[in-house]
Amino acid sequence: MSASAKPLLQVQRLSAQFTRDAVVSQVVKGISFDIAAGEAVGFVGESGCGKSVTARAMMRLAPEGSSVELGGVVRFDGQDLLQLREADMCDIRGQRIAMVFQDPMTSLNPVLSVGAQIDDIMRRHTGVSRAQARRRTVELLGLVGIRDAARRSEDFPHQFSGGMRQRVLIAMAVSCQPDLLIADEPTTALDVTVQAQILRLLLRLRQELGMALMLITHDFGVIAGMVERVYVMLDGQIVEAGAVDDIFARPQHAYTRALLDAVPRLESAGRLMP
Amino acid sequence: MAEARSIVDPALDTRPIAEAPPARKRRHLLLALGIAMLLAMLLVTALGPWIAPYDAIATSPDSLAGPSTQHWLGTDSIGRDVLSRLIIGGRTTLLITFVAVSLAVAAGLVLGLVSGYVGGLADELIMRGLDIVFAFPVFLLAIAVVAALGPTVPNLILTIAIVYTPIMARVVRAPVLSVKRWDHVEAARSVGVGELRIAIVHVLPMVMSPILVQTSLTLANTIFTVTALSFLGIGPPPPDPNWGGMLSEARQFMELAPLTVIGPAVAIVFATLTFIVLANGLRDLLDVAGH
Amino acid sequence: MTRVVLVRLAWMLPILFGVSVVAFALMRALPGDFAQAAAGTADLTPEALETIRRGLGLDQPIWAQYLVWLGGLASGDFGSSFVTHKPVLGELLPRLAVTAELTLMAGAMAMALGVFTGLASARLRGRTDWFVRGFNGLLLAVPNFVVATLIVLLAGLYFPELGIFNYTPFFTDPLGNLGSMLLPAFSLALAVSVTISENTRAAVLEVSSQDFVMVARAKGLRPGAILRNYLVRNALTPVITVTGLQLASLLGGSILIETIFTIPGMGQYLFDSITSRDYPVIQAIVLVAAVIVLLVNVLVDVAYARVDARVSYG
Numbered sequence: 001m002s003a004s005a006k007p008l009l010q011v012q013r014l015s016a017q018f019t020r021d022a023v024v025s026q027v028v029k030g031i032s033f034d035i036a037a038g039e040a041v042g043f044v045g046e047s048g049c050g051k052s053v054t055a056r057a058m059m060r061l062a063p064e065g066s067s068v069e070l071g072g073v074v075r076f077d078g079q080d081l082l083q084l085r086e087a088d089m090c091d092i093r094g095q096r097i098a099m100v101f102q103d104p105m106t107s108l109n110p111v112l113s114v115g116a117q118i119d120d121i122m123r124r125h126t127g128v129s130r131a132q133a134r135r136r137t138v139e140l141l142g143l144v145g146i147r148d149a150a151r152r153s154e155d156f157p158h159q160f161s162g163g164m165r166q167r168v169l170i171a172m173a174v175s176c177q178p179d180l181l182i183a184d185e186p187t188t189a190l191d192v193t194v195q196a197q198i199l200r201l202l203l204r205l206r207q208e209l210g211m212a213l214m215l216i217t218h219d220f221g222v223i224a225g226m227v228e229r230v231y232v233m234l235d236g237q238i239v240e241a242g243a244v245d246d247i248f249a250r251p252q253h254a255y256t257r258a259l260l261d262a263v264p265r266l267e268s269a270g271r272l273m274p
Numbered sequence: 275m276a277e278a279r280s281i282v283d284p285a286l287d288t289r290p291i292a293e294a295p296p297a298r299k300r301r302h303l304l305l306a307l308g309i310a311m312l313l314a315m316l317l318v319t320a321l322g323p324w325i326a327p328y329d330a331i332a333t334s335p336d337s338l339a340g341p342s343t344q345h346w347l348g349t350d351s352i353g354r355d356v357l358s359r360l361i362i363g364g365r366t367t368l369l370i371t372f373v374a375v376s377l378a379v380a381a382g383l384v385l386g387l388v389s390g391y392v393g394g395l396a397d398e399l400i401m402r403g404l405d406i407v408f409a410f411p412v413f414l415l416a417i418a419v420v421a422a423l424g425p426t427v428p429n430l431i432l433t434i435a436i437v438y439t440p441i442m443a444r445v446v447r448a449p450v451l452s453v454k455r456w457d458h459v460e461a462a463r464s465v466g467v468g469e470l471r472i473a474i475v476h477v478l479p480m481v482m483s484p485i486l487v488q489t490s491l492t493l494a495n496t497i498f499t500v501t502a503l504s505f506l507g508i509g510p511p512p513p514d515p516n517w518g519g520m521l522s523e524a525r526q527f528m529e530l531a532p533l534t535v536i537g538p539a540v541a542i543v544f545a546t547l548t549f550i551v552l553a554n555g556l557r558d559l560l561d562v563a564g565h
Numbered sequence: 566m567t568r569v570v571l572v573r574l575a576w577m578l579p580i581l582f583g584v585s586v587v588a589f590a591l592m593r594a595l596p597g598d599f600a601q602a603a604a605g606t607a608d609l610t611p612e613a614l615e616t617i618r619r620g621l622g623l624d625q626p627i628w629a630q631y632l633v634w635l636g637g638l639a640s641g642d643f644g645s646s647f648v649t650h651k652p653v654l655g656e657l658l659p660r661l662a663v664t665a666e667l668t669l670m671a672g673a674m675a676m677a678l679g680v681f682t683g684l685a686s687a688r689l690r691g692r693t694d695w696f697v698r699g700f701n702g703l704l705l706a707v708p709n710f711v712v713a714t715l716i717v718l719l720a721g722l723y724f725p726e727l728g729i730f731n732y733t734p735f736f737t738d739p740l741g742n743l744g745s746m747l748l749p750a751f752s753l754a755l756a757v758s759v760t761i762s763e764n765t766r767a768a769v770l771e772v773s774s775q776d777f778v779m780v781a782r783a784k785g786l787r788p789g790a791i792l793r794n795y796l797v798r799n800a801l802t803p804v805i806t807v808t809g810l811q812l813a814s815l816l817g818g819s820i821l822i823e824t825i826f827t828i829p830g831m832g833q834y835l836f837d838s839i840t841s842r843d844y845p846v847i848q849a850i851v852l853v854a855a856v857i858v859l860l861v862n863v864l865v866d867v868a869y870a871r872v873d874a875r876v877s878y879g
Contacts, residue, residue: 061779061783064774090785090787091785092785093782106777108780120786120790
C-alpha cells in the first residue's frame with residue numbers, strides 16, 4: 001500500500017462539473033484517492049467514466065470554451081492545487097506534475113521543431129541557456145530511444161511516426177524531472193506492436209527517475225506489470241480499489257470483472273483467473 | 275469593400291468547428307431586421323415619384339441650403355433637393371442592382387450545375403473560363419468593360435452580371451460536386467431515376483442555401499460597384515440622379531453643405547448594410563458553414 | 566516542392582493567355598473606331614484615317630493583330646499612348662510604383678488592424694467579441710470611397726491645416742510622402758481589415774481548441790509564450806493567405822482612392838485614360854493588374870502549400 005510518510009498526492013472528494021450551453025453534467029462525483037512518492041497507480045474504466053477528467057481537473061486544465069466547477073481537495077506535496085493562483089499552478093505544471101496525452105499525432109505543435117518544443121519547457125522552468133537546453137534535449141531524445149537524436153531534434157513533428165512522436169512527448173514530460181507523471185491513455189492511439197515499447201519505456205523511465213506514475217487506461221491489459229495499485233472507475237465514481245494482484249485475482253465489483261473479461265488473452269484460459 | 279468571395283470562398287473555410295450555432299432568438303433577429311430594411315428601401319423607392327417632395331432634376335436658385343422644413347436635407351450646388359434626389363436615385367441604383375444580380379445568379383446556376391454535374395471536359399473548360407474572369411480585379415474589369423461598351427444602363431447591367439457570374443457558378447458547383455457522390459443519389463440512379471429528376475430533387479435544394487447567402491453578399495457588392503462606377507462618372511448617364519454621382523458632385527462644395535455628402539453616404543451605407551444583414555441572417559438561419 | 570510550384574505555374578499559363586485575349590478584345594470590340602480614337606479629336610480625311618489604320622496594323626485580320634500585340638508585350642512594347650504618343654510602359658511604371666506603395670501600405674495597415682482586433686475578439690471573448698464583430702459588420706457596409714470622401718470632409722471641416730491633397734513623390738521627400746499616403750491607405754485598408762479580422766478570429770479559435778495547445782498549457786508555459794509560439798504562429802498562415810488574396814480588392818479600390826486624394830497612381834491613370842479614350846493605356850493597365858493578381862495568387866498558393874505540408878502530415 002502507500003508509503004509510510006504522507007502521500008505525494010492526496011485527493012479528497014474531488015468533483016468536476018461542466019456547464020455548456022446551459023446543460024450541466026457532473027462528470028466526477030466526489031472521488032478520493034492517493035498516490036505515494038515514487039508509486040505507480042492505475043486508473044481503469046471505460047470511456048466517459050471520468051478518469052481523464054480527473055487528471056485534467058487535478059492539473060486545472062479546462063478545455064477551451066467550457067467552464068468547469070471543481071470541488072474537493074487536491075493536496076499535492078502539502079498544497080491544495082484547487083486553491084492555488086493560476087500563476088502558481090502554471091509553475092507546477094510541467095515541472096512537478098507532467099502529463100502525457102493520448103493522441104501523439106495532434107499533440108505536437110506543427111510549426112516548431114521537436115527540439116524546440118522540449119527546449120521551451122526546460123527553459124520555462126529552469127534557468128538554463130538555449131545551448132544547455134538543447135544539449136539536454138538531445139540527451140532526452142536519446143534516452144527515449146530516438147536514434148540520431150542531435151539531427152532529429154531539428155526535425156518537425158510531421159517527420160516522425162506516431163510511436164516516435166509519443167516518445168518525444170514522453171521526453172518532453174520527463175524533461176524537468178517531475179514528481180508525478182500522468183499518462184492518459186498513452187498507448188491507445190498507437191499500433192499494437194508499438195504499445196508494448198512505449199509501456200516499457202515508461203516503466204524504465206519511472207525506475208530511473210523515481211517518479212510517481214498515474215496511468216490512465218480503459219484496458220486492464222495495459223495495467224498489468226506497470227502499476228502497484230489500481231482504482232476502477234465507473235460513471236464518475238471509484239467502485240473498486242486495491243493492489244493490482246488482488247484486483248486481478250479477486251475482483252469484487254461486477255464491473256471490474258467485466259473489464260477484466262474484456263482483456264483478450266493469448267494464453268489458455270485458467271492461467272490468470274481463478 | 276471586401277470582395278464577396280473572400281468571405282464565402284469555397285476554398286477558405288476557416289470557421290471553427292467548435293463554434294456553436296447562434297442562440298435560437300438571434301438566428302431570426304438578423305434576418306427579420308434585414309427583411310425589414312429591404313422592405314423599407316423597396317417601398318420608398320417604389321413610391322419614389324409620388325413621395326418625393328420635389329422633382330429630382332429641377333434646379334432652383336436656393337443652392338447649398340442647409341436642412342429646413344422646405345428641404346429636409348437641404349439642396350445641392352444648383353439648388354436641387356437632396357432628399358428627392360436620394361429617393362429617385364435609389365430607383366436606378368436598385369434597379370440595376372437587382373436585374374444585374376438576377377442575371378448573374380441565373381448564369382451562375384446554369385454554369386455551375388452543368389460544370390458540377392456533367393463534370394469532365396465541360397467542367398474544366400467552364401472553370402478555366404471563369405478563372406480568367408476571376409483573375410481581373412472586379413472593379414477594374416467593370417471599369418474596363420463599361421469603358422469599352424459605353425456607360426448606359428443596359429451596359430452597366432450586363433457588365434455587373436458578367437463580373438459576378440463566376441462566383442455564383444463556383445458557389446453552385448461546390449454542393450453539386452458533393453451531392454453527386456451521395457449514396458442515395460447513386461441508389462436512385464441505379465434504379466433508373468432520370469438525371470434531370472435527380473438534379474431537381476436532390477441537387478437543387480442543396481444549392482439553394484449557399485446561393486441565397488451569396489446572392490445577398492453579391493447584392494451588397496453590386497451596390498458598391500454601381501455607386502463606385504457612378505462616382506467615377508461612368509455610371510448611369512445624367513440627368514437621372516444616382517447616389518455615387520451625387521457623392522462625387524458634392525465634393526466640390528462639401529464644407530459648405532455637408533449634407534450633400536452625408537445624404538448619399540448614408541443611403542449607400544444603408545443599402546449595403548441591408549444586404550449584409552440579410553446575408554448574415556440567412557447564413558445564421560440556414561447554418562451555412564461557409565461551404 | 567519545386568514540382569508543386571511548376572504545376573501551379575503551368576496552370577497559370579492558360580489563364581494568362583485568356584487574360585491577354587480578354588484585355589486585347591476589350592479594346593478592339595469597341596463601337597467606335599479604333600483609328601478614330603487614335604486620331605483623337607482631329608478631323609481627318611478618309612485617306613489620313615486609312616494611313617493611321619494601316620500604321621496601327623488594323624488592316625490585318627484580328628488574330629494577326631493579337632499576335633503582333635502579344636509579341637510587342639514580350640519585348641516590353643505596350644504600344645504608345647494616343648494622348649502623349651509616348652510608349653505606355655514608360656508612363657505606366659512610375660505610376661505603378663505609386664499604386665504599389667499605396668497598396669502595400671494599405672495591406673500592412675489592414676493586417677495590423679485586422680490581426681489585432683481578430684486576436685482580441687478570439688481571446689477576450691464576451692463583450693469585446695460582440696463589439697468587434699458588430700463594428701466589423703458595420704464597416705463592411707461603408708465602401709472605401711465613401712470612407713475617403715468622409716475623411717476629406719472631416720479634414721476640411723475640422724482640420725483645414727492638414728493638407729489633404731498634397732501628395733509628394735517619395736524621392737523628393739520620403740517622410741512627407743509617407744504622411745500624405747497615410748489617410749488614403751487607411752481608407753483603403755478599413756474594409757479589408759474586416760475580412761482579415763474575421764479570418765484571424767476564426768483561425769485563432771480553431772487553433773486554441775487543438776490538442777497541442779492543451780499540451781502547451783500542461784507544460785506550464787506562460788500564456789504569453791503560448792499565444793506567440795503556439796496560437797499566433799499557427800493561426801497566421803491562413804490569415805496571410807487571405808491577405809494576399811485581398812490584393813485584387815485593394816487594386817480595384819486604389820483607383821477610387823487615388824481619384825479622391827489626387828494621387829498619381831495607376832488607378833488615376835486608368836481613369837484619365839477612360840475619359841480621354843486612350844485605349845492602349847487602358848489595355849495595358851487592365852492586363853498588368855490581372856497579371857499581378859495572378860502572380861500574387863500563385864505565390865500565396867505556393868507559400869500555403871509549403872506550410873501546409875507540415876500541418877497536413879499531422
